[in-house]
Amino acid sequence: xxxxxxxxxxxxxxxxxxxxxxxxxxxxxxxxxxxxxxxxxxxxxxxxxxxxxxxxxxxxxxxxxxxxxxxxxxxxxxxxxxxxxxxxxxxxxxxxxxxxxxxxxxxxxxxxxxxxxxxxxxxxxxxxxxxxxxxxxxxxxxxxxxxxxxxxxxxxxxxxxxxxxxxxxxxxxxxxxxxxxxxxxxxxxxxxxxxxxxxxxxxxxxxxxxxxxxxxxxxxxxxxxxxxxxxxxxxxxxxxxxxxxxxxxxxxxxxxxxxxxxxxxxxxxxxxxxxxxxxxxxxxxxxxxxxxxxxxxxxxxxxxxxxxxxxxxxxxxxxxxxxxxxxxxxxxxxxxxxxxxxxxxxxxxxxxxxxxxxxxxxxxxxxxxxxxxxxxxxxxxxxxxxxxxxxxxxxxxxxxxxxxxxxxxxxxxxxxxxxxxxxxxxxxxxxxxxxxxxxxxxxxxxxxxxxxxxxxxxxxxxxxxxxxxxxxxxxxxxxxxxxxxxxxxxxxxxxxxxxxxxxxxxxxxxxxxxxxxxxxxxxxxxxxxxxxxxxxxxxxxxxxxx
Numbered sequence: 087x088x089x090x091x092x093x094x095x096x097x098x099x100x101x102x103x104x105x106x107x108x109x110x111x112x113x114x115x116x117x118x119x120x121x122x123x124x125x126x127x128x129x130x131x132x133x134x135x136x137x138x139x140x141x142x143x144x145x146x147x148x149x150x151x152x153x154x155x156x157x158x159x160x161x162x163x164x165x166x167x168x169x170x171x172x173x174x175x176x177x178x179x180x181x182x183x184x185x186x187x188x189x190x191x192x193x194x195x196x197x198x199x200x201x202x203x204x205x206x207x208x209x210x211x212x213x214x215x216x217x218x219x220x221x222x223x224x225x226x227x228x229x230x231x232x233x234x235x236x237x238x239x240x241x242x243x244x245x246x247x248x249x250x251x252x253x254x255x256x257x258x259x260x261x262x263x264x265x266x267x268x269x270x271x272x273x274x275x276x277x278x279x280x281x282x283x284x285x286x287x288x289x290x291x292x293x294x295x296x297x298x299x300x301x302x303x304x305x306x307x308x309x310x311x312x313x314x315x316x317x318x319x320x321x322x323x324x325x326x327x328x329x330x331x332x333x334x335x336x337x338x339x340x341x342x343x344x345x346x347x348x349x350x351x352x353x354x355x356x357x358x359x360x361x362x363x364x365x366x367x368x369x370x371x372x373x374x375x376x377x378x379x380x381x382x383x384x385x386x387x388x389x390x391x392x393x394x395x396x397x398x399x400x401x402x403x404x405x406x407x408x409x410x411x412x413x414x415x416x417x418x419x420x421x422x423x424x425x426x427x428x429x430x431x432x433x434x435x436x437x438x439x440x441x442x443x444x445x446x447x448x449x450x451x452x453x454x455x456x457x458x459x460x461x462x463x464x465x466x467x468x469x470x471x472x473x474x475x476x477x478x479x480x481x482x483x484x485x486x487x488x489x490x491x492x493x494x495x496x497x498x499x500x501x502x503x504x505x506x507x508x509x510x511x512x513x514x515x516x517x518x519x520x521x522x523x524x525x526x527x528x529x530x531x532x533x534x535x536x537x538x539x540x541x542x543x544x545x546x547x548x549x550x551x552x553x554x555x556x557x558x559x560x561x562x563x564x565x566x567x568x569x570x571x572x573x574x575x576x577x578x579x580x581x582x583x584x585x586x587x588x589x590x591x592x593x594x595x596x597x598x599x600x601x602x603x604x605x606x607x608x609x610x611x612x613x614x615x616x617x618x619x620x621x622x623x624x625x626x627x628x629x630x631x632x
Contacts, residue, residue, distance in 0.1 A: 361563025
């Protein structure tokens with residue numbers, strides 16, 4: 087959603103570690119559904135009730151659509167690509183730059199695939215996967231999903247990852263200013279109007295640089311364009327329907343695809359769901375409040391382990407320690423190989439990732455402790471390089487998509503007033519998020535005044551997975567998405583879950599994995615009453631390293 091390219095919704099985005107997806111290690115689990123509320127699951131395609139196998143259901147669905155769901159005559163040419171994993175194959179696909187002019191200029195998408203290993207009679211077609219962003223590199227996710235699903239479930243699918251248009255290995259790879267993140271940036275929190283103007287000028291220049299370098303591409307970087315690319319991938323496989331599994335911003339791609347092409351959806355899993363009613367300005371503001379809660383949870387967690395980290399015995403004391411470090415870095419950035427590398431912005435970006443995944447808390451707390459208590463910066467450098475360093479390609483795509491999906495406020499006075507309001511109660515992300523998105527105030531492409539209206543136009547059952555404390559895609563927004571996709575959408579809620587991405591976690595949430603695997607195996611969905619059709623407990627908080 088909006089935020090930084092952040093692991094994926096923007097900053098998730100940042101979404102799931104936009105760097106791809108914060109690289110969550112994956113565990114294969116048995117497909118047994120469970121719920122803390124005891125809600126049952128039922129097979130919407132009949133398999134769960136013993137009426138037919140997934141393969142028979144697939145054949146029935148294909149017949150109804152006048153096509154097949156298992157690829158037999160793909161137009162794609164696959165080759166081995168060991169860099170993505172031993173059993174992964176790669177290909178490229180040429181798609182129209184502008185779908186209104188399909189015979190005009192084309193661009194190239196990079197694809198990879200973990201092929202199905204089940205007998206053809208049992209296979210369920212292609213499972214397209216996306217980690218979020220906008221701007222997230224989708225190629226690594228195919229292997230991660232293949233390893234994270236139950237082995238018997240993964241075997242049924244050709245699991246397909248892709249770098250969306252403008253991203254990574256796709257051609258062109260969008261870049262507006264390669265040097266944008268190479269040195270310490272001006273403090274996100276402006277001390278006066280002059281400091282704010284410096285940041286305004288920086289955002290305006292970035293937008294202008296994007297137009298100069300890729301003005302021909304920018305009008306065609308919307309989520310609707312990406313959704314049409316998904317359909318081109320489906321068509322290239324020669325199948326009538328696709329399956330889709332995505333996180334963060336990827337869930338918005340799924341919502342748009344389901345709205346544009348409802349008859350071409352077979353199964354769809356949306357994990358950590360974008361609010362389609364707030365795209366994108368309001369969604370970013372809601373992120374600010376939610377990230378504040380996650381940061382405060384981190385402070386409270388570190389306080390519980392004061393004996394280990396010596397940052398303070400209360401959340402308030404840890405918060406004071408964190409801001410003390412930020413102040414020191416403002417005056418004296420940590421140097422890297424080529425000069426100043428970590429100032430206040432880079433510090434914020436590093437700790438922001440802790441909002442996405444609490445498994446990062448021990449490393450972040452140790453780095454903060456070592457910096458403040460021992461004057462040691464090596465751990466902070468490591469955390470920054472692993473979690474805080476920004477990818478300019480991802481940032482460029484993030485802006486290109488979000489700034490064009492819908493028109494943003496063009497008056498900077500409104501941005502300032504709204505950010506100052508947020509800052510009073512949610513200071514951690516308020517200005518950071520404003521500057522991360524600020525180029526949209528000056529973007530050369532003006533999108534529509536309202537986002538696309540998401541709707542269910544005859545969709546099959548869709549599975550939504552959502553944590554109540556997710557900061558990048560807040561719970562209230564996921565509820566809005568579920569309402570828009572009713573009656574198709576069924577939601578599994580992780581009560582007290584703050585991670586961005588509830589499935590494929592490490593340590594794994596066996597309850598969530600049960601619902602995920604059952605749905606992808608048989609189409610089974612939770613049957614509890616709306617809006618929360620089933621609940622799961624969160625994984626335990628992490629403990630200090632060592």
